[in-house]
Amino acid sequence: MLPASTMLPESVASLPKAELHLHLEGSIQPGTVCALTARRGVVVSEQEVRRRYAYQNFSEFLEAFKWVTSFLRDPQDYALITRDLAEHLLSQRVIYAEVTISIGVMLLRKQRPERKVYDQAAGLGLHRLIHAGEIGGPEKIREAVELLGAERIGHGIAAINDPALMDLLADRRIPLEICPQSNIRTGALARQLRRAGARIEDHPLAKLFRHGIPIVLSTDDPAMFHTTLLNEYEHAQKLGMTDNELLRLAQMSFDFAFERPHSRTAG
Ligand SMILES: [Zn+2]
Numbered sequence: 001m002l003p004a005s006t007m008l009p010e011s012v013a014s015l016p017k018a019e020l021h022l023h024l025e026g027s028i029q030p031g032t033v034c035a036l037t038a039r040r041g042v043v044v045s046e047q048e049v050r051r052r053y054a055y056q057n058f059s060e061f062l063e064a065f066k067w068v069t070s071f072l073r074d075p076q077d078y079a080l081i082t083r084d085l086a087e088h089l090l091s092q093r094v095i096y097a098e099v100t101i102s103i104g105v106m107l108l109r110k111q112r113p114e115r116k117v118y119d120q121a122a123g124l125g126l127h128r129l130i131h132a133g134e135i136g137g138p139e140k141i142r143e144a145v146e147l148l149g150a151e152r153i154g155h156g157i158a159a160i161n162d163p164a165l166m167d168l169l170a171d172r173r174i175p176l177e178i179c180p181q182s183n184i185r186t187g188a189l190a191r192q193l194r195r196a197g198a199r200i201e202d203h204p205l206a207k208l209f210r211h212g213i214p215i216v217l218s219t220d221d222p223a224m225f226h227t228t229l230l231n232e233y234e235h236a237q238k239l240g241m242t243d244n245e246l247l248r249l250a251q252m253s254f255d256f257a258f259e260r261p262h263s264r265t266a267g
Contacts, residue, residue: 006230006233006234007234007237008230008233008234008237008246009243009246011243011247012233012243012246012247012250013093013230013233014093015093015247015250016093016094016095016096017092017093017094017095017096017229017250017253018094018095018096018097018216018250018253018254018257019089019094019096019097019098019218019219019229019253020097020098020152020177020216020218020253020256020257021098021100021154021177021179021216021218021219021220022085022097022098022099022100022218022219022220022222023099023100023102023220023221024078024081024082024085024099024100024101024102025065025068025069025072025081025101025102025105025221026065026220026221026222026223026224026225027081027084027085027088027099027221027222027223028068028081028084028085028223028224029084029088029223030046030049030050030053030223031046032080032081032084032223033046033049033068033071034046034049035080036068036071036072036077036080036081037071039071039073039077040071040073042071049068052064052067052068053223053224053226055185055186056187057186057187058135058186058187058188061185061186061224064224065221065224068224069102069105069109070109072105072106072109073109073111078101082099085097085099088222088228089229092228092229092230094229096253096254096257096259098257098258127151127152127258128148128149128150128151129150129151129152129154130144130148130150130153130154131153131154131155132144132150132153132154132155132156132158133153133155133156133157133158133159133192134154134155134156134157134158134183134186134188135186135188135191136158137158137161138158138159138161138162138165140158141153141156141158141159141162141165141169142162142165142168145168145169145172145174150174151174152174152175152176152177152216152256153169153174153175153176153177154177155176155177155178155179155182155183155188156169156176156177156178157176157178157183157188157189157192157203157204157208158192159176159208159213160192160204160207160208161192166208166211166213167211169213169214170211170212170213173214174213174214175213175214175215175216175252175256176208176213176214176215176216177216177218178205178208178215178216178217178218179217179218179219179220179225179232180200180203180205180217180232180235180236181200181219181220181225181226181227181231181232181235182219182220182221182225182227183198183203184198184199184200184203185224185225185226189202189203200235200238200239201238201239203235203239205217205235205236205239205241206236206239206240206241206245209241209245209249214252214255214256215249215252216252216253216256217229217232217233217236217249217250217253218232218253219231219232233246233249233250236249
């Protein structure tokens with residue numbers, strides 16, 4: 001399957017990719033949201049979904065997240081959104097993904113996730129993965145690394161405000177899962193930069209990467225942040241990263257994956 005149309009060089013666009021910071025509930029495209037609401041007898045237009053998917057700050061985003069997940073009621077709903085996400089990823093040549101599912105959403109809706117399943121996962125060796133330094137300060141990242149032994153940090157953009165922490169992440173080879181568009185849409189980057197607003201051009205992705213910190217480029221909640229993994233590579237390009245650096249970025253997502261896909265050239 002060919003990748004969606006993009007400004008990226010063919011060598012980058014056609015490369016098999018991995019996506020390591022991806023929330024299932026944030027990946028529900030507007031058309032799929034309409035299908036979900038229809039199952040509950042609620043007629044919602046795609047335009048209405050897009051309006052709800054536009055936010056000025058983090059709390060508005062959380063409101064939209066709560067609204068869309070209120071329609072996830074049974075296993076068939078999860079099957080629908082998972083299939084939709086898989087097709088979307090394949091269209092971008094994303095051949096490996098680590099997808100986060102929010103058990104909190106299920107508990108809130110009084111659903112009963114199979115705890116047995118959680119125990120089984122733990123028995124197989126759960127990995128330690130923590131969101132830190134997205135909205136909070138660099139001390140949250142340091143705590144995640146030093147107290148909790150995090151293997152990867154979700155976001156971690158607050159590291160730009162602490163040079164010693166940047167050295168530590170580089171020395172210990174602890175990757176940051178960087179989601180540029182998410183950081184703009186939630187206002188997280190503006191907050192870290194202590195400004196009223198921030199644009200993609202302000203993102204520290206290239207700076208963190210060139211400091212030697214491993215980076216896994218990701219989308220976070222692609223449907224809710226109007227982005228794709230290819231868009232994020234375009235953002236990296238816009239930030240001045242060379243084709244060679246983009247290729248290294250793509251490779252890093254495989255290097256820091258918790259499983260090793262059998263083939264990096266399939267697809
Ligand atoms: Zn996230």
